[in-house]
Amino acid sequence: MCPCSAQVPSENVLTARRYLILIYRLWSGVRVQCVARNLVAVGLLFLVVAAQASTPPRVSVSIAPLHSLVANLMLGVAEPEMIYEATQSPHSGALTPFQLRTIVNTDLLIWVGPELEVGLSRLITRLPQQAVALTLHDYDAGMELYPMRDTLFDTHGHWPGHDHDHGDTDPHFWLSIENMTLFARAIANHLAEMDPANADQYQANETRLIARLRALDLHLSEQLAKVGEVPYIVLHDGFQYFDRAYSLNALGALVLNPDIPPGPRTVANLAEIGKQQDSLCLFHEPQYSERWMQPLTQAIPEAGVGQIDPLGANLSPGPSLYFDMMTALSDNLLACFTAVEYNLMQGQP
Numbered sequence: 579m580c581p582c583s584a585q586v587p588s589e590n591v592l593t594a595r596r597y598l599i600l601i602y603r604l605w606s607g608v609r610v611q612c613v614a615r616n617l618v619a620v621g622l623l624f625l626v627v628a629a630q631a632s633t634p635p636r637v638s639v640s641i642a643p644l645h646s647l648v649a650n651l652m653l654g655v656a657e658p659e660m661i662y663e664a665t666q667s668p669h670s671g672a673l674t675p676f677q678l679r680t681i682v683n684t685d686l687l688i689w690v691g692p693e694l695e696v697g698l699s700r701l702i703t704r705l706p707q708q709a710v711a712l713t714l715h716d717y718d719a720g721m722e723l724y725p726m727r728d729t730l731f732d733t734h735g736h737w738p739g740h741d742h743d744h745g746d747t748d749p750h751f752w753l754s755i756e757n758m759t760l761f762a763r764a765i766a767n768h769l770a771e772m773d774p775a776n777a778d779q780y781q782a783n784e785t786r787l788i789a790r791l792r793a794l795d796l797h798l799s800e801q802l803a804k805v806g807e808v809p810y811i812v813l814h815d816g817f818q819y820f821d822r823a824y825s826l827n828a829l830g831a832l833v834l835n836p837d838i839p840p841g842p843r844t845v846a847n848l849a850e851i852g853k854q855q856d857s858l859c860l861f862h863e864p865q866y867s868e869r870w871m872q873p874l875t876q877a878i879p880e881a882g883v884g885q886i887d888p889l890g891a892n893l894s895p896g897p898s899l900y901f902d903m904m905t906a907l908s909d910n911l912l913a914c915f916t917a918v919e920y921n922l923m924q925g926q927p
């Protein structure tokens with residue numbers, strides 16, 4: 579036996595390494611020079627190291643819609659973790675030990691920022707040292723970001739006593755498909771940089787995702803163009819990006835900060851504006867109490883009532899959630915708009 583025979587790596591490691599060792603051992607039965615065998619040993623070791631270096635990053639995403647888009651970008655590579663369930667409001671949700679563990683074990687954390695996930699913002703210091711956290715402003719490659727509104731939107735004037743707990747930038751940017759194409763591009767580039775071995779897969783996924791997003795945008799534009807003029811009031815101001823993208827006629831929101839129930843003055847102002855409309859829809863959300871909308875449904879009994887969801891509460895997390903959520907959002911708006919328009923045409927209350 580050659581006295582300089584190479585050290586064989588430990589048995590109790592990755593399967594890939596075991597295969598390499600097996601090949602090496604079979605091959606070593608053949609009579610060869612020590613120098614050549616050592617060179618091959620070094621080569622095999624290099625391959626093992628390269629294989630380990632290309633392990634995909636562990637990615638965690640804060641909310642279901644963004645998680646869905648990242649899951650699309652990582653198809654064929656790995657699955658990202660999701661931190662907040664879509665039934666849990668990221669504005670106020672306290673984190674469980676499981677969620678904490680996910681955060682602590684991540685290489686890349688994708689979230690919106692302290693404007694939205696208040697609880698998460700307090701834990702960012704617990705991220706491992708080498709981990710990267712990306713927030714809204716890191717995705718901002720030409721995104722259109724809007725300032726928060728008051729509870730009465732646009733031309734209805736400013737009312738004293740409102741608060742801006744969301745921060746100055748409206749954080750619900752995922753409801754703009756245009757913004758999400760920019761988000762997809764930014765994240766795909768980031769993943770490719772972190773994990774060059776899978777860069778081609780990320781780029782191919784990005785191209786496919788952006789094409790699907792454009793098709794969805796076109797579908798929603800066509801669908802909402804028919805009845806987009808019907809005025810409506812929402813529970814919390816989480817839909818600005820959606821109503822601007824499709825030129826909808828949102829009048830106001832009961833709350834800006836959904837941690838605090840609506841104030842009587844806001845309710846009175848919205849009731850007054852709502853009563854002046856020929857037709858009106860009121861929308862509550864699955865993450866917050868339906869009771870908050872009751873003073874308005876009682877004040878304006880002829881208004882249509884529906885539910886809209888900016889997070890995908892009843893949908894399975896994963897690649898299709900974003901598409902299903904946006905379609906459901908449009909369908910639910912449309913159902914109420916169509917019903918109140920029909921009633922108006924029939925001359926019924």
Ligand SMILES: [Zn+2]
Nearest residue numbers: 669814815816
């Ligand atoms: Zn919100």
